[in-house]
Amino acid sequence: MSTSREDLLRYDVIIVGAGPAGLSAALILGRCRRRVLVCDSRRYRNDAAQLMHGFLSRDGVPPAELRRIGREQLAPYGVEIRDVTVVDLRAERRQFEVTLEGGERLVCRKLLLATGLVDRLPELPGLAEMYGKSVHHCPYCDGWEARDQPIGVYGQGCTGVALALNMKTWSRDVVLFSDGPASLPEADAARLARHEIAVREERIARLEGKDGMLERVVFTDGSAVARRALFVKARQEQGSELARKLRCEVTEERGVETADKHEETTVEGVFVAGDASKDVLLAIMAAAEGADAAFGINCALQEEDLA
Template sequence: MSTRKEDLPGYDVIIVGGGPAGLSAALILGRCRRRVLVCDSGRYRNHAAHEMHGFLSRDGIAPSELRRIGREQLQPYGVEIREVTVAEVRREDRRFELTLEGGERLVCRKLLLATGLVDRLPDLPGLAAMYGKSVHHCPYCEGWEVRDQPIGVYGQGCTGISLAVNMKTWSDDVVLFTDGPAGIQKAEAQRLERHGVGVREARIARLEGRDGMLERVVFEDGSAVERRALFLKTTLEQGSDLARKLRCKVTDARGVETADKHEETTCEGVFVAGDASKDVLLAIMAAAEGADAAFGINCALQEEDLA
């Protein structure tokens, strides 16, 4: 016999995602005496990172330790956390029905998507083993650690050129690797030369190093360039398709778009926080967006409760 919707476990808010954005929102909402469930799939964008930087009072902490502390601080407020993936979601009237992997169904009044992004790495031999150790996508997160060392930038077009020039903030020794002819225009070449950025357009055969630490970039012709770190712009994809299933506006450039203040999406009652909205992609910003979304959610619930 099927379970009636009115008999399903209900929450004021279900938060999909257990990173800094989701946990920050859960803290605010728990303190507002809301019944909150955090669904944490265990997949995190910074899974390869050993340390997290730029987070006031927690600079250098392991991402897993930040999550542990965050969960611990939720305990007094009765926030429920489950290690589970949300497989489906649909809206009915003013409530949302979620189906978990395994088939369990839940309902909530408001929904927060803190599902993050996924980085797609280039298919370059040796890169995967070095990602998070000496190959990085965020100079604000890892630039200080390799300051004044020989740095490489992997990329093509304006994106690669801009990243290479920006890395001069952290080192005077920067080389742009385009992994093949890049068609760099005269003005772009002059910009790179003006800022002292070297360029190698040869095809890359592999990255070499030990224990995940880059030592050299080796080209197909057998030549090599010594480097100690490599930065690149990854291809970003949404960590979940739940926003699209709810018909929220999602674009490649901006991610899940917000329609108004306090992180509400174009779908009423659905909020977004963290990297999924493609603002400044830093953990401390994700936490701030989670708090902002929680404020908006609680205000919306208050309006309904007091109507």
Template sequence: MSDEYDVVVIGGGAAGLEGALMLARARRSVLVIDAGDPRNAPAAGVHGFLSRDGVPPTELTGIGRNEVRRYGGRIVEGTVADARRVEDGFTVTITGDRVVRARRLLVTTGLVDELPDVPGVRERWGRDVLHCPYCHGWEIADQPVGVLATGPMSVHQALMFRQWTDDVVLFRHTGPEPTAEQLEQLEARGVPVVEGVVDSLVIDDDRLTGVRLADGTVVERAALVVAPRFVARVDALASLGLETEIEPMSGGQFVPADWSGLTKVPGVWVAGNVTDIKAQVLGAAAGAALATTALNNDLIVEDTNRAVAELRARQQKGA
């Protein structure tokens, strides 16, 4: 493995691999650093991705890795311990103290899902504890579904999942009391509100069968919808000066960028969920495709300016 690259991609999910593929096809030297632990690993399949619907997440990344390598891109399994700006680009330290240099960085590290502190939620996350109807709604269609209210978007979630099943209940838990208008909407759609704090999930034969309230009541459910807080995974990149902002609707954290994915840190682009917390897999990949065309154009400008300076130096020397 070389120690110098045009671009180092930090994170090897759909966004990172799409970016690396585009860059490798543009004949850029590119290295992808990935821990091999995708956020969507618990899910049985990726959905809504045209031509890849239902493919297991690890299979999708395996396909992507092979495509990147086909064009000369490099992939190393590991995590980034540190990344710093230097005079002519960046240094990136990989676990194990290997240091590589890059002219530009593409950060596609994704998110951390901060889940409600209810026993069973983390263990069943991505299987029968869900958040996105477009990712999992078809798989739980016509089944009894519960929505765990923890914030202002919980009623909206209940009304959304009502599209896939007519058996939806809203567990009030720690969420705000629904307004009169919301209660009318829920009643009109046949979504009852269950008062009381949820104590835990009932798991039987490796599947969710119910939701237990603090008073011991068990409401039979086959799936539970929760609303995680999405937090950009950039702690290891603090030395770059990447800042996060709060997304007002969900309270999640993301790295802001311009239309092309360029951050406030010159030479650092972002793509995927680290900057677009609502993007599904296909959208994350599309965002990376856009970002890498802008990134590559930035390198073309730098290459051209350097070549012009060298030409002028030769002409001056010849004169």
């Protein structure tokens, strides 16, 4: 027998994603006495990271420990957490119907998408084993650990140039690997040379090292360059297609677009927080955006309740 919409379990807010953004929002909303469900797919962008950095009071803790603490601190406020993936969303009459894997359907008044991004890494032999240990995508997260060491940057075009120049903050010894013809504009080539950043255009065969720690970048001709860390400019994709299913505006450059200052998207009642909106991609910023979205959500609920 099918379940009617009137019989579905109802929440004030359903949060899709349980990283720093989703958990931070749940904490604020729980303290606002809202009925909140957090859906955790157990897929996290920083899963490969050994430690998390730049998060005040939690610098140097494993990402899983931050999530554990976050979950623990939600308990007094009655926030419900389920380890489940949301597979579909539908807007209808100023409410939202959420379908979970397995087919269960739920209804909520407001939605928060904290579904993050996925990094598409270069397909270099040896990279996967080193990712999160000596190969990284974020200098603000891991540059300090590579300070004053020989650093490599993998990237092409203006993005590779920009990342190579940025890495001079952490080391004087930076090499840009373009993995083929760099085809740099004269001004970019001159700027790299001025800052003593070598450009290696040879095709890369593999990364070599031990126990996840990079030792050298090996080219197809057998030659190699010794490096102790490699920073890559990864291609990023939305961690979920749910925003597009709801017809939120999503662009490759900016991610899920927001329409106002409290993280509401271009679809009324749908909010976004964390890396999915492609602002500053740091865990502490994701947590801050989650709190901001929670404020906006609760204000919207108050307006409805007190109309």
